[in-house]
Amino acid sequence: MSKLIHNCKIWTDSGYKEWLLFDENEIKEVGIGDHPASDEKIDLDGNFVFPGLIDSHIHVYGLGRELSRLRLNKPRSISELQNKLHEYSKKNQDLKWIIGNNWDQDYMEDNRYPSKEDLDLIVDDRPVLLFRACNHIGVVNSKALEILNIYSKTENPLGGIIEKDEHEVPTGILKETALSLVTDHIKITDYKTRKKIITLGLQKCVEVGLTMVQTNDPNCWEIYKELEKNDELPIRVALTIFENDLEREIRPTPSSRINFLSCDRVKLFADGSLGAQTAALRQPYSDTKAMGVSIHKQDDLDAKVLRIKQAGFRLEVHAIGDLAAEMVLKSFEKANISKDERPILTHCQILAQDLINKMSQLGVIANIQPQFVTTDSQWVEKRLGEGNERLKYAYAWKTLLNNQIPIAGGSDSPIELPNPLHGIYAAIFRKNPQNEIWRPEEKLSFNExxxxxxxxxxxxxxxxxxxxxxxxxxxxxxxVVDKDIGEKPEGIMDTKIIQVWVNGKKKF
Structure with missing residues (x-):
C-alpha cells in the first residue's frame, strides 16, 4: 500500500522537497510540484520533515531504570541534595536500597564530593547509593559500607578506587570498578521487570524523535529478541553487548540482524570520566595532579580487543582521555583491525594530533556526545589547565571532520537527555550553562x-x-517537526516533535 506525505517541507541533500511517496517500508520518490498517485495521502499541515534521527551511543536499559530512580538533577548544594534524598526516602519506605543519579560537585556551591556523613544525616537505616552525573563515581552511606564490608583495610579493586581520608577511613566515595562492589546488591534480575525497564526507555526514545538507537545494554539480548518477535520494538535497535556477554549461553551471533534488531559489536572501557577525574590522561590533571584511571593494562587491553575481533564482532571502546585513546588505538593496530571493520572510539573528549592521525589511518569512527560541551565546558579548563595545549584537542568536533574522521552523534543517556535535537543544537552553538560560546572554532554547521x-x-x-x-x-x-530547524537552527530547543515514522509506520 503506497502512502504520500505532502503539504510539508522535506529536508534532502538536494534542497527542500514538497512530497514523499513510500510503499510499505521503502521510499519510492521524493519531489516538488505535482505528486504521483498513491493509495493514501497524508497532509502534514505545512510542517517540516527530516530524516529519522539515530542515537549512536545510548543506554536504553539505564535510561528506563533511571526514570524510576531518585533524579537529583544536579543539585546546587549538598543541602539541596539532602532535601531531595529526604523527600524520596519518605515516599519510598519499601525500598531496600535507595538509589539516585545525577549529582555533580562542580555544580554545587560546596565544590566537593558528598560524603557518607552527608547521607547518614538523612538516611542511616537503609543503604543509599547516589551516582555522579557521569555514573563513574558514586557515594554511599555508612549502612551501605557496612553491607559491602568496606573498611579501612579494604584494598582498591583493579581499575577502581575506594576513597579514604587522611586516617584511611572510607569517605563513601567509590570510583570506577569499585562501584562493581555494589552491583550484586542492586542489580535487577527479574526478567519481567527488566523488560518493563527497557520498554520504558524505548518509549522515551521515540517520544524525542529517535528512529534508531545503538544501545549499550549488557545481558539484554533475550529481552530485545522477545520484543522484536512480538512486534513491540517501536524503533530500530542496534545492540552493543559487553565482553562478559560473550560467555553467556544466550547471546547474539556476530552480525545478527532480525528486522528492527541487530548486533554486531562489543563494548570495552579503557578509562573513566573527565568530571570524575578518572579519564586517563597523558599529563596530570591541573587541579589535582592525578593521572586518571586506566581500566586495563596495555597487554590486557590488547588481548581483549583481539579476542573480540576473533569472535567476529566489531569493537566499540570507551575512551575519554588522551592516554586511553592512545592505548585503544595501539590495541586496534596490534589486532590488525581494518578500515572495513569500522572500529569505534566512543567519547573522544581529549585527543591530540598524533591520535587523530592514527584514527584516520585505522578508519576509526569517532562516536561523540555534543551535549557534553554544554555540561562540561564550565569546568573542563580547570581539569586540563587554562591555556594548556591539550585544550586545543578537547571536544574538537570540527577538527575531527577536517581530518576526515567519520563522526556519529549520541547522547550517552541517561548521562544526558536522550533528545537528539539537543545534541544537534549543542554541536552548532557550543554554549555553556552561562550561555557563552565555548571554543567557537569547533562549532559545526547545521548540515554537519x-x-x-x-x-x-x-x-x-x-x-x-x-x-x-x-x-x-x-x-x-x-x-515531522513544527519548525524549520534547517533554516533557523536557533529555534531547535523549542521545536516540537509532531510525528515519528519508522519503516513506513507512524510510531508517535
Whole structure:
C-alpha cells in the first residue's frame, strides 16, 4: 500500500522537497510540484520533515531504570541534595536500597564530593547509593559500607578506587570498578521487570524523535529478541553487548540482524570520566595532579580487543582521555583491525594530533556526545589547565571532520537527555550553562550536525545505504517537526516533535 506525505517541507541533500511517496517500508520518490498517485495521502499541515534521527551511543536499559530512580538533577548544594534524598526516602519506605543519579560537585556551591556523613544525616537505616552525573563515581552511606564490608583495610579493586581520608577511613566515595562492589546488591534480575525497564526507555526514545538507537545494554539480548518477535520494538535497535556477554549461553551471533534488531559489536572501557577525574590522561590533571584511571593494562587491553575481533564482532571502546585513546588505538593496530571493520572510539573528549592521525589511518569512527560541551565546558579548563595545549584537542568536533574522521552523534543517556535535537543544537552553538560560546572554532554547521545523527549514525551501524537520508530506495524513517530547524537552527530547543515514522509506520 503506497502512502504520500505532502503539504510539508522535506529536508534532502538536494534542497527542500514538497512530497514523499513510500510503499510499505521503502521510499519510492521524493519531489516538488505535482505528486504521483498513491493509495493514501497524508497532509502534514505545512510542517517540516527530516530524516529519522539515530542515537549512536545510548543506554536504553539505564535510561528506563533511571526514570524510576531518585533524579537529583544536579543539585546546587549538598543541602539541596539532602532535601531531595529526604523527600524520596519518605515516599519510598519499601525500598531496600535507595538509589539516585545525577549529582555533580562542580555544580554545587560546596565544590566537593558528598560524603557518607552527608547521607547518614538523612538516611542511616537503609543503604543509599547516589551516582555522579557521569555514573563513574558514586557515594554511599555508612549502612551501605557496612553491607559491602568496606573498611579501612579494604584494598582498591583493579581499575577502581575506594576513597579514604587522611586516617584511611572510607569517605563513601567509590570510583570506577569499585562501584562493581555494589552491583550484586542492586542489580535487577527479574526478567519481567527488566523488560518493563527497557520498554520504558524505548518509549522515551521515540517520544524525542529517535528512529534508531545503538544501545549499550549488557545481558539484554533475550529481552530485545522477545520484543522484536512480538512486534513491540517501536524503533530500530542496534545492540552493543559487553565482553562478559560473550560467555553467556544466550547471546547474539556476530552480525545478527532480525528486522528492527541487530548486533554486531562489543563494548570495552579503557578509562573513566573527565568530571570524575578518572579519564586517563597523558599529563596530570591541573587541579589535582592525578593521572586518571586506566581500566586495563596495555597487554590486557590488547588481548581483549583481539579476542573480540576473533569472535567476529566489531569493537566499540570507551575512551575519554588522551592516554586511553592512545592505548585503544595501539590495541586496534596490534589486532590488525581494518578500515572495513569500522572500529569505534566512543567519547573522544581529549585527543591530540598524533591520535587523530592514527584514527584516520585505522578508519576509526569517532562516536561523540555534543551535549557534553554544554555540561562540561564550565569546568573542563580547570581539569586540563587554562591555556594548556591539550585544550586545543578537547571536544574538537570540527577538527575531527577536517581530518576526515567519520563522526556519529549520541547522547550517552541517561548521562544526558536522550533528545537528539539537543545534541544537534549543542554541536552548532557550543554554549555553556552561562550561555557563552565555548571554543567557537569547533562549532559545526547545521548540515554537519544533522549528518552526525543521520548519515553518521547509519555509517556507524553499516546501514548507510538504507538509513540516514530521505531518498529513493531508503527505508521510510523520518520525523515531522513544527519548525524549520534547517533554516533557523536557533529555534531547535523549542521545536516540537509532531510525528515519528519508522519503516513506513507512524510510531508517535
Amino acid at each position: 550536525s544533522l549528518d552526525m545523527y543521520t548519515k553518521g549514525g547509519a555509517f556507524a551501524t553499516m546501514m548507510e545505504n538504507q538509513l540516514g537520508q530521505l531518498k529513493e530506495n531508503y527505508f521510510a524513517d523520518f520525523i
